[in-house]
Amino acid sequence: MKQWIMLLLVVTFFQGSQPYTGNPRYDFPERIVKKNGTGFGYLTGNMNDLCVSGYYRESNIYEDSVMGPADPVKVTLKNQMQVDARELILKEAKKYRILLINEAHHRPEHRLFTKSLLKDLHKIGYNVFMAEGIKLKNGIADIGYPISSDGVFINEPVYGSLIRYAKRIGYDVNAYEYDSGKKNWDDSIKLDKYGSIKYINYEPRDSIVLLFDEKGLKQTILTSVRERAQAANILEVIKRHPASRFVIHVGYGHLYESGPMMATQLKELLQGEEMLTIDQTAVTDRVRVIDTVTSHIIRRYFPFILKDNNSKRTVNLERSVDYLIFNKEVTDSLHRPKYLFEDVEPRTTYYPSTDNLKDCPCLFSAYYQNELEAAQQQAIAVDIVNIKDAHIPAPMLLYKGRYIIVRKNKEGIYNNFKLTVK
Structure with a gap:
């Protein structure tokens, strides 16, 4: 071999x-961290920038500081079964025109899971792919692949491969992020010694506030301007492709079907049309899942959705989504995250020569x-x-x-x- x-x-x-x-x-990695400076407000930057440069394990070190320690999820396997997430999603996707699936921006395994769905979704009519990481003004359609100026997050190698793959197998790749065209976000307003930041966009007027204390991020305050604009941009793409089905890859809670979030705004614009929403971000490998009957930690060898055998309902931990994925545990192989070896596109291992080391x-x-x-x-x-x-x-x-x-x-x-x- x-x-x-x-x-x-x-x-x-x-x-x-x-x-x-x-x-x-x-x-x-040390240069990336030094460039971003100190203070809790810079931790998200470290987490995302380390991920972009391929330091996936190092990036995850910042999760507790940014998000707070992860509380264990308590469920029971009594009368409940672990359903293969990919198989269930592909089955349910046949009933919808629009599928939204999210990612944590510092977790490439979420991008790989979305990538694993694309070919089979394409077979049942999904042929337009949209992603939050792509800037509204980009040249992907012209040159056939993403470049750095098309978006910050897509500089991460797995994100780049997700976009290349979608385009290669026949998807029309689109952006939906809103762009005022006049001024970028101003992040110069620091609120306290912990690094709390107020981000402002002036046209249209919008703001996001991240409040930190000595323990990390404690509150996020945002308006719905960005969410409404994203939804409006998606609607324009939908109008241009009236006979298509759509895969929309979003960040975190933008797919929640309640509150001010983008999916809620989009559903309203579509006059109540039902969409399939899938959350990958709530139960990552840093979250322990404990069986309430046995008190044992439930091992996760594959991404699954927990379904009740009697009611046939699925566990979503009170999040306003259709399905919540219990992520597979992340392990390493040959000093690399094992999920990289499980890409739907076959990869070959290459070791640099001794002279180069x-x-x-x-x-x-x-x-x-x-x-x-x-x-x-x-x-x-x-x-x-x-x-x-x-x-x-x-x-x-x-x-x-x-x-x-x-x-x-x-x-x-x-x-x-x-x-x-x-």
Whole structure:
């Protein structure tokens, strides 16, 4: 098996007068944290920016500080069954025109789960894909792939692969985020020593307040301006595709069907049309799930939805969604999150050569050759790995294609080599 994998890899070293440096968002973790500064108000930035650079485990360290310690979820398996989330969603999706599924912005496993649904959803008529991470003004339709300026979150390699995959299998990829066109969010208003922030957008007038105390984030206050604008933008996409079905990949609570949230606004614009809403963010692997009968921790070997055998109702923990996913536990394999190996697109492991590990720690970023040559520093990597110790290397996980690998050491010295995965 190992010999077969090696036959798939063709490595070509080349020296240019000016090596590619790749996307400047990708950096060593300590530099990312230093750039964001200190104070609780910066923790969300650290969490998301570390995720964008492929530091998924490091990013999760900030969750308790930002969100508070996770209370255990108490349920019982007596008279309840764990239903495979993917199978149930695909079955239920046949009844609807619009499917909304959410993500935590620092959890690529949610993007991979959405990605795992797309091909089968396409077979039953879903052919328009929208994502919160894409800016309203973007060039994806023109060039066929995302670049850095199309949105901050999509710089994360798994998010980039989600968009490429959706487009490749036949989805019309769209944005729906609102854009006043006049002024970006102003985050300069700091409210207290804990880093509480008031974000303001002036046209249209809108604001979001994040209130922190010594324990972390304690309250989020927002208006419905953004939610209404997002819903209106989605409606415009729907009007342009009257015969289509729609997959809408959102962040956190924007899919809640109550309060000021986007899904509520959209349902009103659609005159009460029912939509399928799926929450991935409530029960991540950091949340313990305890059986109230046995007091045992319920192990989660696959993403499931809990369904009562008698009433046939599903557990949603009082969230205003149709289905709540109990996420699979996250484990590691070969020093990488195991969920990366479970991508619906097959990946090949590639270990950088010994010569490229001599002055590690080193950051290796793999870009599709055509994308890096065209987009330069705006290119989005297919995978990123920080190899801290030459004696304990972690593999890159790559799809079929032609790549340029950008290698950077702690001194900021770059070199490149080409790689073909057949």
